[in-house]
Structures are given as structure tokens and as C-alpha cells.
Amino acid sequence: MSNKLSPNQKLSFSPKWMKFISISLRPVIRLLIKNKVEFKTFLNICRDLYVKEAESYIYETSKDKRGKISSIAYQTGLDRREVSTILKTTKPIEECVIEQNRSREGYILDHWSSDPMFCDDKGFPLPLKRSGSGLSFETLVQRFGKNISHGPILEALLDAQCVEIKKSMVVYKNKNFIPAKQLHDDKIKIVAKSINRLSSTIDHNLTAKEDLFFQRNLYSIRVSHQHHESFKLEVMTMINEHYNNYLIPEFERIESKYETNIKAQQSLPIGLGLFFFNDTIDHEEESS
Template sequence: MSDEIATPEGTALHAPVARLLRPLVRLFVARGITFPALTNLLRELYVNVAEYDFALPGKEQTDSRVSLLTGIHRKEVRRLRGAGAPVSAVPAVVSRTSRIIARWLADPKFTDGQGRPLPLPRSGPGEAPSFEALVSGITRDLRPRAVLDEWLDRGLASLDESDRVVLAEAAYVPRGGGEPQLYYFGRNLHDHIAASVANIVGETPRFLERAVHYDGLSEDLARRLEARAREIAMEALSQANREAHAACQTDPGGDHRWNFGLYVYAEAAPPPAPPGRL
């Protein structure tokens, strides 16, 4: 790499950042995001971060200081400034669906003794567990029948032989590269990276960010560990969801958010790169 980084701290980031970006670049190339398009996006982000995240208390952030922080010419800085900090809006379908699924997985009325989501009749009397009661407890803006039709069409739920609504495994993880999957792609990777960055730049590590990893495994063992890790992870996520759901019932609310995430990954390790190559 020929570009220079001024500080030793920046130079030390070269290798880990290259490793971090490699799968993203693979996605960019696969989805048609060219290098010039990425450059334009990065230029906007550099200016935005410098403008909003590195402003000095009580002082106006100037074009000259943003230019100094980013290495971007003042003329370009002036053109790009003032756009406001990026806002990650939650798509309506994602917000509604995730809240309904979270309740189905956490509320004791809709789960069995092992915490698994119950098959639900379409409707039922009063407060009896039903898909209608589940949806109505989250939103009154849509008819439960409309939500059910959407879920059946998307494969998020199915009907069993007793005409009860069954939550499909596909509901846990959006697929297909559509809006829901891409939203969580951005949100979850952002939070994982933000936690790691906060631990690096902060005086003491604040967030839990750890992994268990073994190298030199057979393919069979790697697959078995992947499957077992998936089971452990789902148990942890289900427990965290139940406790968070219960705690929210008495919480007064506020402006904070919380995210608890897990990932499992396995691959055939590539050969070591030659010295000086990424």
C-alpha cells in the first residue's frame, strides 16, 4: 500500500483494518459498488464524522479544522458540510415484525415451559393466547389477518394441521438481501464495530467483546463446533430476550438503546499472505 498514515497509531491499524474491510469489499464488488462510488461515500463520511464527532466544546467547527482532520480539501469540505449526522431509520416492516416476534419468543403467555414459541390459533376469546392477541398487543394500526397473510407470504410463519399459526425458523434471521436483512446488516455490524472502537479509544474497555477461537481443525470438527455454538447462542439470545421483555414492562422509557449480539463463523483458513500483501 502506498498511501501514508501520519501517526504510528494509524500505521498500526493498517493490517487489522485491511482484514476488517476485505469481506466488505467482497460484498461491494458482488453488489456493484465501485471504488469511485465508495470513495465518494467515504469522503462524505469523513467530513460528517469530523464535523459532528470531533467538534471542540464551545467552539464552532471550521472548514479549516475539518480539512486538517480529514485531509480533504477545504473546497470539498465546504460543499459536503451541513448534511447532518446520518440517521438510521428503522423500516416500518422491520420494527413491527421484530417487536411481534420478540413478544412471541419472550412473553410467557405465548411460549411453552421451555420458552419455545407456542403454535397459536388465529383468534381466541378475550386475552387467550392467539395470533390476533399477539399482534394487537403490539400494534392497532394493522389487522392481524393482514399481518398473518404477509408472514405466510414471506415464509415467516406457517399453518399446521390444526390451522394454528407456527413461527418459522426463517423469522429469526431475515434472508435474501432484502430491506430487513440489509437493515440488520448495518445495525449489527455498526454496534459490534462501535463497541470495539469504544474499547480501543476509551481509557478502559467498557463493552464486552470477546470470542472463542480454535485453528488447525478438521472440517468435521469445525462443522460440529459451528452447530453446537449456534445452539448455545440461540439459548443465550432467548434468555436475554425474555429478561429484557419482562424488564421493559415496568421501565419508564427514555432515549437509550441496548443490543446484545452473537456471531458464529467457520471457514477453511486461507494460506498466509506473502509479506507486504493484504
């Protein structure tokens, strides 16, 4: 008789959740990569959220609050010491992550402007040749760039106008590194809330036995790629017409029946969301 474990026996959860993570988080990861959010930052925030959500889950589902750290460690798979450290931290996770994750670009600029090897007698950063041994930008990055090639770093610093090229030399301009391409704060908030609301609806519908929230998808696999743009334009026109001519007036009519001007009686937002999608990966294939 074989003692070999089946795939399901090796995990404390269904393997299907690994596909769920891959499919659902892929667009979010793509968005983070485009905006240069480093993996270490993402990992630290995820660790904090795992602990905080596990803590909430335990309070919601268990009457016995003793051994909370051990329960969270069991629920998350994290070490008890990690759990304890996170629970004892009073600062918001964003502040902690900023303290722990200085950008490579800022780190390099700091050393360029302070390390005697890369400064002149008056303490000003020296112009550096692009690459090669000795006083070069490549040498600077090798020392302080955390195993990153000097090419992408130089491109980022040029885009942010922290350095410039003069007579084939890399010249230091300023130490305030701000990524050249950034989404507006309002757009980031809208994206975050949209993902949060859809995910919360899905979570509710997966766990609730009744009182399910409205959640529907309309899609077609019969439209050829050459007609995608035309299809999108017609569908978006249709959505906008119904949204402006019917949904908004009807939503406002229903809202007027229950709305209040008393601030103390007002709540967090409640409503519905609409969006057009165009899959870029084969979800059916990934789910198999």
C-alpha cells in the first residue's frame, strides 16, 4: 500500500485557491509593476493584512479570545513572533513600509552625494562615466544598487530629472527622486475602491447562505479579435445611454426614499458598480 500523499493531502486548503490567486491578482500585480511598487513592499503589506484579517475573522467566529496569537499563526501560517510583532505595531503599515523600503534610486543618490569616493574635495557629487571600472555610474550602482543593473537605474533617474548626461558623463542634479510617470492620487483611490468593492461582493456571495448581492457578467466568445474595438465602442455606448437615461434617475429615485441629511445617520457608501472588461488570459484554461 502506497504512503504517497495526494496533492490535496499536502495542503491545508484546496489547490484551486492557488489558481484563484493567480487569476484574480494578476491584473493587480501588473498594475503594481507598471508603477514600480516593489515586491518587498507588497509582501510586507500582505503579511500585515493577513494578520489583521485573521484577527477580525477570529473575533467574528470564535467566542474564545484566549490564545489569539497562536490562533492567528495557525490561520495564516505565519510564525507566532511575526504575528506578535505586527499586532504590537501602532504605526500604520504604510509608514512602516516606507521606513523599511527606501527606493534604490534614492539610496544610490544619497551615497553618490555623501561617499568620499564619489565626491570632490568640497563634498559635491562627481560626474561619472556611464560604465566600466573606477569612477563610473556602474560602479556606484554595483556598490549600492542591491544587485540591480545600472541601465534601468540610470533610465529611471534620467526620467525623474535627478541626473543628466553631459559630454558622455552622468551628472548629478538633485537627490529628490520622484518617479516620472505617476497615476494621480484620485485615480489610485478610485481603482482601489473599485477592486475592494467587487472583491467584497464576491466574498459576501461565496459565504452568505441568503441575501446575495447582485453580481453578473455578460460576455461573448463569438466576437473575432478584428471586431473587438467596434464591439467595445457599441457596448460602451449602450452602457452609457442606459446609465445616464435610466440607472442614474432610478438610483436617485430609490435613494430619495431612504436618504437623510443628518450626518450622524449617514453611512459608508452603498451602491453598485459597472465596468467593461476584455480578458487578456484564458481563464478557462488556467482554471482547469
